[in-house]
Amino acid sequence: MRQTTADHGERPVLGPGQALRRIAFLLERQLADTFKVKAFRNAAATVLATDPAELRARAGAGTLRELEKIGKATEAVIVDALAGRVPAYLEELERGSGPLETGGLALRERLRGDLHSHSDWSDGGSPIEEMVMTAMEVGHEYLALTDHSPRLKVANGLSAARLTRQLEVVEAVNAHTGDGFRLLRGIEVDILEDGALDQTPQLLDRLDVVVASVHSKLRMDAGPMTRRLVRAVEDPHTNVLGHCTGRLVRGGRGTRPQSEFDADAVFEACAEHGVAVEINSRPERQDPPDELVALALEKGCLFSIDSDAHAPGQLDFLDYGATRAVELGVPEERIVTTWPLDRLLEWSQARR
Numbered sequence: 001m002r003q004t005t006a007d008h009g010e011r012p013v014l015g016p017g018q019a020l021r022r023i024a025f026l027l028e029r030q031l032a033d034t035f036k037v038k039a040f041r042n043a044a045a046t047v048l049a050t051d052p053a054e055l056r057a058r059a060g061a062g063t064l065r066e067l068e069k070i071g072k073a074t075e076a077v078i079v080d081a082l083a084g085r086v087p088a089y090l091e092e093l094e095r096g097s098g099p100l101e102t103g104g105l106a107l108r109e110r111l112r113g114d115l116h117s118h119s120d121w122s123d124g125g126s127p128i129e130e131m132v133m134t135a136m137e138v139g140h141e142y143l144a145l146t147d148h149s150p151r152l153k154v155a156n157g158l159s160a161a162r163l164t165r166q167l168e169v170v171e172a173v174n175a176h177t178g179d180g181f182r183l184l185r186g187i188e189v190d191i192l193e194d195g196a197l198d199q200t201p202q203l204l205d206r207l208d209v210v211v212a213s214v215h216s217k218l219r220m221d222a223g224p225m226t227r228r229l230v231r232a233v234e235d236p237h238t239n240v241l242g243h244c245t246g247r248l249v250r251g252g253r254g255t256r257p258q259s260e261f262d263a264d265a266v267f268e269a270c271a272e273h274g275v276a277v278e279i280n281s282r283p284e285r286q287d288p289p290d291e292l293v294a295l296a297l298e299k300g301c302l303f304s305i306d307s308d309a310h311a312p313g314q315l316d317f318l319d320y321g322a323t324r325a326v327e328l329g330v331p332e333e334r335i336v337t338t339w340p341l342d343r344l345l346e347w348s349q350a351r352r
Contacts, residue, residue, distance in 0.1 A: 013081070013084055013085070013086060014081060014086075014090075015081055016047050016055065016077065016078040016082055017044050017047040017048050018081075019077050019078075019080075019081045019086075019087050019090055020040045020041070020043050020044035020047060020074060020077055020078070021040075021041070021044045022090060023040045023077065023089060023090050023093060024037050024040040024041045024044065024312070024313065025134060025312055025313040026090075026093040026094070026097055026313060027040065027093070027313065028125075028312060028313020028314055029097070029313040029314070029316050029317075030313075031251075031283075031314075034125060037125070037311065037313075038125070039069075039071060039073070039074060040077075041126065041130075042069040043069050043070055043071070043074035043077075043078075045069070046067050046068055046069045046070055047078065050067060055078065055082065056082055059078060059079050059082050064078055064079070073089060076088070076089065077089055077090065099319050100316060100317065100319035100320055101319045101320050101322070101323035102323070103322075103323035103326055103327060104319070104321075104322030104323035104324070104325060104326040104327075105322075106326075107322040107325060107326050107332060107335075107338075108318060108319055108322035108323075110332060110338050111305060111318055111322060111335075111337050111338055112140070112141040112142065112337060112339065112340060112341070112344075113135075113140045113141050113142035113143055113144070113184075113337055113341075113344075114135070114140060114142075114143050114144065114306055114307050114309070114315060114318060114337065115146070115184070115186065115209050115211060115239070115240055115276075115278075115304050115306050115336070115337060116144065116146050116188065116211050116240070116242060116278065116280070116304075116306035116307060116308045117131060117143055117144065117145060117146060117306075117307060117308070117309045117310075117315065118145075118146065118147055118148070118188070118308075118309065118310045119131050119145060119147055121147045121156070121158060121162070121166055122147035122148040122152075122155050122156045122157055122158060123147075123148065123154075123155035123156055123310060124147070124309075124310045125310060125311040126311055126312050128145060128166075128169055128170070128173060128183075129173065130312055131145070131309070131312055131315075132173055132177065132181075132183055133312075134312035134313070134315055135181070135183075135312075135315055136177065136180075136181050138315055138316060140315070141180065141181060141182070141340070141341060142181065142182045142183070142184055142341050142344070143181075143184065143315075144183075144184040144185075144186035144208065144209040144211070145166070145170060145183055145184065145185070145186050146186040146187055146188040146209065146211050147163075147187065147188065148187075148188055148190070148215075149187055149188070149189045149190045149197075149198040149199050150198060150199070151190050151192065151198045151216075152190050152198075152215055152216075157190070157198075158187070160199065160200055160203055163187065163199070164203070167185055167206060170183050170184075170185050182341055184208040184209050185206065185207045185208045185209070186207055186208060186209040186210065186211065187199060187204070187207055187209075187210055187211070188211045188212075188213055188242060189204070189210055189211070189212050189213075189237075190213065190214070190215050190216070191212050191213060191214045191228060191229065191232040192228075193216070193217055193220070193224075193228065194228065195227060195228040195229070195230070195231025195232050195235075196231070196232075196235075197210070197212060197232060197235055197237060197238070201237065204237040205237070205352060207237075208345060208348055208349075209239050209240070209348050210237045210238055210239050210240070210348075211239065211240040211241075211242040211278065211306075212232045212233075212235070212238045212240070212241060212242060213241075213242030213243055213244075214228070214229070214244075214246055214259065215246075218246040218256070218259045219257075219260075220259075221260070222260040222262065223262075225259055225260060225261040226261040226262040226265050226266060228261075229241070229244070229261055229266045229269075230265055230266055230269045233266065233269040233270050233273055234269060234273060236273075236351040236352055237351075237352065238273075238275050239275060239276065239347075239348045240275065240276045240277075240278050240304045240306070241266075241270060241275055241276070241277055241278060242278045242280065242306075242308075243278060243280040243282075243285050243287040243288075243308070244259075244266070244277065244278070244287065244288050244292070245258030245259050245287050245288055245289065245292065246258065246287070247259075247285065247286075247287055248284050248285060249284060249285070249286050250283065250284050251283070251284030252284075258287075258289065263292055263295050263296075264295070264299070267292075267295055267299040267301050268299055270296065270299070270301045270302075271299045271300040271301045271302075273351065274302065274350065274351065275301075276301070276302040276303055276304040276336050277293075277296045277301045277302070277303050277304070278303070278304050278305075278306050279293065279303055279305045279306070279321045279324060279325055279330070280306060280308050280321070281305060281306060281307050281308065281317040281318050281319075281320045281322075281324075282307070282308045282314075282317055282320075283317065283320055285308070286320075286324065290324075290328060293324070293328045293330065294328065297328070297329065297330060297334075301334070302334050302335075302336055303325065303330055303334055303335050303336070304335070304336050304337050305318060305321040305322060305325055305335055305337050306318075306321065306337070307321070
């Protein structure tokens with residue numbers, strides 16, 4: 001059962017570390033300023049590293065702010081939580097913590113996981129472990145860790161050596177999560193200008209999920225862009241075509257028009273090769289546009305509703321994607337993220 005919204009009944013009083021993490025999560029859902037979110041996550045890390053007896057003593061003596069990364073706002077949260085009270089800052093955020101969108105609630109409850117997420121190994125804001133902990137808390141059965149590939153230097157893309165090390169971390173995380181959750185070995189691999197994928201085939205063979213996306217030369221002519229996308233879709237490693245038009249419709253990065261390509265040809269290739277078209281749930285993307293979702297439906301494509309989360313709280317962006325899928329008539333059985341893990345992995349490995 002999801003644990004993200006205010007309509008699930010009265011919550012138990014949280015400890016100081018839990019309260020700080022919850023505040024950070026709720027701020028991330030709102031796309032709050034990064035510095036504000038980090039203040040609460042850093043404070044939570046300090047609480048975790050401090051002996052509980054010392055925390056209580058410092059709260060009583062008024063010296064909590066002598067600890068690293070504890071400021072005025074986070075001190076108040078810790079004091080309230082230690083006293084068994086719901087911190088005022090948290091209480092205010094909880095009042096607005098219902099679903100981000102309500103039009104797809106039934107479908108959202110049937111989404112078992114998410115195939116597109118980022119950690120601080122590339123351009124995400126939190127460690128892998130924090131992303132996993134939050135994914136479990138919001139009810140996911142699986143989450144694909146899809147940090148960027150090496151050519152995307154602006155996003156600290158992972159070299160082959162770094163990705164190899166990350167796979168060892170994923171294995172270690174899965175050894176501790178127990179039954180009911182799996183962190184999937186993944187990548188958001190850049191589609192290069194000629195349509196090749198930006199990682200070695202040997203490493204791609206080791207992954208559970210490959211999301212292929214365009215991040216550069218988004219305004220190239222329609223003909224070359226079509227060939228670029230079709231070649232990427234035809235690659236047997238590709239499972240999901242990520243945010244296929246690259247558009248931005250709002251947000252701090254401004255707006256960006258969608259790439260031009262022959263959508264008939266691209267979606268026919270997706271349908272032929274069993275590649276899912278991503279319904280990217282980020283509110284600033286809303287990609288693909290409605291008319292392209294309709295065309296992908298007509299062509300017989302599969303879909304993957306993904307958060308493209310760069311922070312734990314953004315995992316809840318699936319609310320937006322689920323609402324769009326319902327409004328656009330996407331059948332549940334064609335959404336791979338509603339599938340159980342064994343079926344999902346059978347699909348993702350079928351062409352390799």
